[in-house]
Amino acid sequence: MQQKHQGQDRGMAEALENLPLLTLVSALPSALRRGIQAQSLGRDELAQADALVSQTLLQIRTQLNTLSPVDKLPPEILAQCFEHASSRRRNNRGDDLQVEYRTLRKHPLEVRPLITITHVCTLWRDVALSTPTLWTNIDDDRPAQVEASLTRSGNVPISVHLTTKDLLRTALVLSTHGPRMKRLDLTVYPQACFVPPLLQFEAPLLKCLTVCSEPKSPPPAEQFTTMLFRTRVVDNLRALALVGINSWLPGNHFPQLTHLYLSNISGRILIDDIMLHFKRLLLNTPALQYLFVSGLSRGAAVTSVTDTVRMPALRKLTCTQSTFLSAFRLFALLELPDDAMVRLDTLECLSATDSILPFQIPSRGLLDSLDYLELVSEGEDLHLIAEGLKSGLWIQADSVEDYWGLWLAQLETMLPMPSIERLLVSVTDPEVIPRLLRQFPRLERLMVYLDEEAFETSDEFQLVWRSLYSVLEGADPVVCPKLQEINLQVYMVPPERLAPTAFVEMVKARQAHGHPLDTVRLDVDYGMEGDEAFEVAFGPAVDYLTNHLDIHSRYGLCAFHMSMVWQDSEEERWWTVPEGERAIDTYTVPFEDPLAIDNYEPF
Secondary structure, eight states, X not given: OHHHHHHHHHHHHHHHHTSOHXXXXXXXXXXXXXXXHHSOOOHHHHHHHHHHHHHHHHHHHHHXXXXXXXXXXXXXXXXXXXXXXXXXXXXXXXXXXXXXXXXXXXXXXXXXXXXXHTTTOHHHHHHHHTOGGGXXXXXXXXXXXXXXXXXXXXXXXXXXXXXXXXXXXXXHHHHHHGGGEEEEEEEEOSSXXXXXXXXOSOOTTOOEEEEEEOTTSOOOOSOSEEOOTTSSBOOSOOEEEEESXXXXXXXXXXXXXXXXXXXXXXXXXXXXXXXXXXXXHHHTOTTOOEEEEEOOOGGGGOXXXXXXXXXXXXXXXXXXXXXXXXXXXXXXXXXXXXXXXXXXXXXXXXXXXXXXXXXXXXXXXXXXXXXXXXXXXXXXXXXXXXXXXXXXXXXXXXXXXXXXXXXXXXXXXXXXXXXXXXXXXXXXXXXXXXXXXXXXXXXXXXXXXXXXXXXXXXXXXXHHHHHHHHHHHOOTXXXXXXXXXXXXXXXXXXXXXXXXXXXXXXHHHHHHTTOOOSEXXXXXXXXXXXXHHHHHHHGXXXXXXXSEXXXXXXXXXXXXXXXXXXXXXXXXXXXXXXXXXXXXSSOOXXXXXXXXXXXXXXX
């Protein structure tokens, strides 16, 4: 009997196989209903039937997918599509090092797009799992994914972010897979450790290394200079970022390093001679183009170093969140090319003596190349930006008291800029402008913007104007003998507050001395009657000008702005600089007028 049923089943199967697929599928729903109603089936039998039907449907859908246009693409093209869809934010150069430099609080690497791809269909999963380059960006936020990615990436170069959450596993990953790492981001958290022993592996492919530690991490090292990667010369490294430095710096030679980022410096390495350690490190980076340093305390300015480090390839030096004297000590350590950019930002001056530099800045070619200067000094605030065709010097600092008058009076002995041709200045100290103008013999255009609200009294406001006219009126010797144009900008101030009589006398005196002004422009905003009053008060000066006198309202003659010379996307090729440390499109001066900036029209 059993053999008879088996024969009937085989005959039925053969008959069904000969039926057209649509006929068979059309009959299936009613056949299933009749079978369920006619038979008393248990849970296990129904579950088995459900599995068989589901498996059959899966086979139909798989076959259907093979007929779709996308499934006819070669696996190589699919793999490239997956690469594009799953890629993390790339840098501006299109480099394939996608894991960005991360602080301790940045979000982990996003892997969901790639995981989603592997769950679309069997073909996509097979292609994704057999494409090693899709699994080269690895983050140990999820340990299981680390092991899977290390396996699936095969032997191709990888970019890895590791923490010290599991120090033994981290050490094992580094020792096993370090030779194929092209980028390593190491976050020393939550377990503090001395980093150099972790980096004792061969790294022939490594292009970027970032190490981020909590500044409070204990410094177990007995020496400050440490060799990494089992060799003195590390040929391929292009970028190195060390955050939370407190006890060590690498002692290797990095012939190809172009980007160096040193931040949150603290602890023993500051107490020792940090400039000496910087010197040793920089002597090992002859190709360096971008140097970023932050967190230099007052003690960093105390050093035994007397010579300099020549940096022929450096394009930009940035020092932030440091004391005034220590930042300039770093500047004085380096001999920079004439077309370099120097940004000393968010500095703190702790005393009057700290504002006076007891050393020379060796980059004289750089200083000589600067021909435009913007200067703001009000109370404790100083903002100075000097620019050349391809060079720049940015200084932004605060002091506990007003030390900047003394500093600016001695500017030419510390930061001589003999090539300045255009000067935009806004100050509250009446002695500053006369001292400045005597330092710029090539000055051709002078722009002065004063806000009366920044002064305690109107007499102090007028005193600054009188001091300006007085120094330009003198004949022994003539100050700024090449001066051709003066632009003055004020708002809501009557003309008599600008000492117009003294102004006219100055213009007249310069003509008599053989150094007449060509043009004078006034930017005022005092209503229609005020404009006419300015024309009456300053009009007599036109008789002593070689060109003309212009009086405008809200023309933005003296708008403080930031030129494009400071924009350089290459600076962030390997990592994202924290928001508070990045150069911005404009800068805030103590009494900036937004409308003046919006209406700025360069001549």
